[in-house]
Amino acid sequence: MxxxxxxxxxxxxxxxxxxxxxxxxxxxxxxxxxxxxxxxxxxxxxxxxxxxxxxxxxxxxxxxxxxxxxxxxxxxxxxxxxxxxxxxxxxxxxxxxxxxxxxxxxxxxxxxxxxxxxxxxxxxxxxxxxxxxxxxxxxxxxxxxxxxxxxxxxxxxxxxxxxxxxxxxxxxxxxxxxxxxxxxxxxxxxxxxxxxxxxxxxxxxGIDLVVDPAAPCPGTHIRPFEYANGEFHNEVSQQQIEQQRQELHAANLAIIHGSPTKLVETLLKGRASVQIGELRRLCARFIDNEAQQEAEVDRILSDQNIVSLAESADGQEAGHATTRRTMRLLTRAIGLVENATTEVRAITGPDHEAVLAQIVEWAEIEQDMFKPPLIIGLALSDCDSSKEALAALEPLTGTIDMAVTARAGERK
Structure with missing residues (x-):
């Protein structure tokens, strides 16, 4: 995997x-x-x-x-x-x-x-x-x-x-x-x-594989000089790592058996949805019995706060899942774009710096029409580098939650 x-x-x-x-x-x-x-x-x-x-x-x-x-x-x-x-x-x-x-x-x-x-x-x-x-x-x-x-x-x-x-x-x-x-x-x-x-x-x-998801409560990677050729070469490290693995296994099992909403939001890591195959893979890592694995996945997907998604509406089996809260945020964000009263322009480039350079160029060309840009990230800290690069344009920053949950009169 x-x-x-x-x-x-x-x-x-x-x-x-x-x-x-x-x-x-x-x-x-x-x-x-x-x-x-x-x-x-x-x-x-x-x-x-x-x-x-x-x-x-x-x-x-x-x-x-x-x-x-x-x-x-x-x-x-x-x-x-x-x-x-x-x-x-x-x-x-x-x-x-x-x-x-x-x-x-x-x-x-x-x-x-x-x-x-x-x-x-x-x-x-x-x-x-x-x-x-x-x-x-x-x-x-x-x-x-x-x-x-x-x-x-x-x-x-x-x-x-x-x-x-x-x-x-x-x-x-x-x-x-x-x-x-x-x-x-x-x-x-x-x-x-x-x-x-x-x-x-x-x-x-068309390869039927998913990338192994990071555990909700992840461990740390072992240094090469302590772990080589499949064996530990430091007895103290071996004991500490074995104890840590047991503690992490128990912590991850508690999260898997706990709130489905908390589990899926942890696995999203900024994405709109997770593959259901990732949930199956995660359960297989921490639960030995196959019947219990499937039962746990079914419990997660049947929760009232979890939404299953299919590639199309023609009866295809669901392949992704997200939380009802995330789905609501996405729906509102799409509505904001579709109902925008001003022009919406998409800017693309080979990397982040190229996109920022185009925004600055666009602002110089349309000085009278250009308003301070709004930079949105999963967290406010995600906006820092872009805010610094666009400092001359006096940008505003916010999170996705702030942008789509604010009342209509508060949105800029």
Whole structure:
């Protein structure tokens, strides 16, 4: 069962490591770091490498498809600008971002299908920038996962690297626990992107699968050095994790057996509906007896505050579910748009920044007609970045609930 997991980390140039070492490990290859006069050899691990490629933007030199050239070229682009040796720098140079993405096991999709899912995820995340991406897929028993390493500089047709793209996927923040070490604050929801693209691919190909939903009361992912090859390598961690799993299992069972409305709203995570297959999968994870699983799903769907939805009205079996409250909010929101007294204009773009730029341009063209924009998010904090980008237009912010539940005279 595919899980929506993605974790991003920054690749830095330090006294002992660089991008050449990272790519050599991910590609299970031997790479000679020309600038450092070192050879990183991880060919002894190549047994789990099942796919490898470099995605290049149009017009990029073909020699970058070699992982050796890809890594050395990027390392050199950073090292040639460094005046202070890496061992003496307080802030280490960032050269790339690498992301680990969970993929469906071989029992559910073929390797070429898993590779296509990985490509769609990483290309969508890249957006309009001409950033080369190194891809590799590893298979360990049933664990199939992909590694995507993004160059932080766009590549030009002549082979030169452009200016560094900053804060593309993650932001570095000072850690309150380790003041001398920055921690990664992700500015991109790999979880949601992976879930949406997996599910869209399954529907497109007619594959009867759903993405494994996150538990209502989720746990934490285990660090690789504590859990490897299917075994724990730290006895204290093993005991703590076993106790945590028991507590989480009990907490999730209580939520599943509790209020259907609370359960479905927890699973929605900002979406309009959940697939009924997700409810079945969730119950199967925490309830052993199949009859009890089906009985619990039936109880949830038959609740008076849960609405089942079908793709069409021709008697097709319901495939999605939502809460009556969410359905009411959606109906009101649709009514507000359909009954709007002013022009409604749809603006699209390859990414969020492109859409905001078009809004600013539109405001400059129609200054007399343009009113302060209203930015709506699931929570007020969701509006912060857009509010900052559109500050010159004096935007208003609000939540979906605030927008569709306000009295008619209060709506702007």
């Amino acid at each position: 595919p899980i929506p997991f993605g974790r991003a980390t920054v690749v830095r140039i330090t006294g002992k490591s660089d991008l050449s070492r990272t790519i050599a490990y991910i590609a299970r290859a031997a790479i000679r770091a020309v600038k450092r006069r070192k050879i990183y050899n991880y060919t002894h691990l190549k047994g789990d490498l099942v796919h490898h490629e470099v995605l290049l933007p149009p017009g990029a030199p073909d020699d970058l498809r070699s992982c050796n050239v890809f890594a050395n070229s990027l390392d050199f682009a950073e090292l040639r600008k460094m005046r202070t040796p890496p061992t003496q720098r307080e802030r280490q140079v960032q050269v790339a971002v690498t992301v680990v993405i969970a993929l469906p096991p071989a029992s559910e999709v073929a390797l070429h299908e898993a590779a296509e899912i990985l490509r769609r995820i990483v290309i969508t995340a890249r957006g309009p920038q001409d950033l080369p991406i190194h891809l590799a897929i590893h298979r360990k028993i049933i664990n199939l996962h992909g590694h995507a390493t993004y160059a932080l500089r766009p590549i030009h047709p002549d082979g030169s690297w452009g200016l560094k793209v900053r804060d593309k996927f993650i932001h570095l923040r000072k850690s309150q626990y380790q003041p001398n070490k920055a921690h990664v604050a992700e500015d991109f929801s790999w979880h949601e992107l992976s879930r949406d693209i997996h599910q869209a691919y399954f529907v497109e190909r």
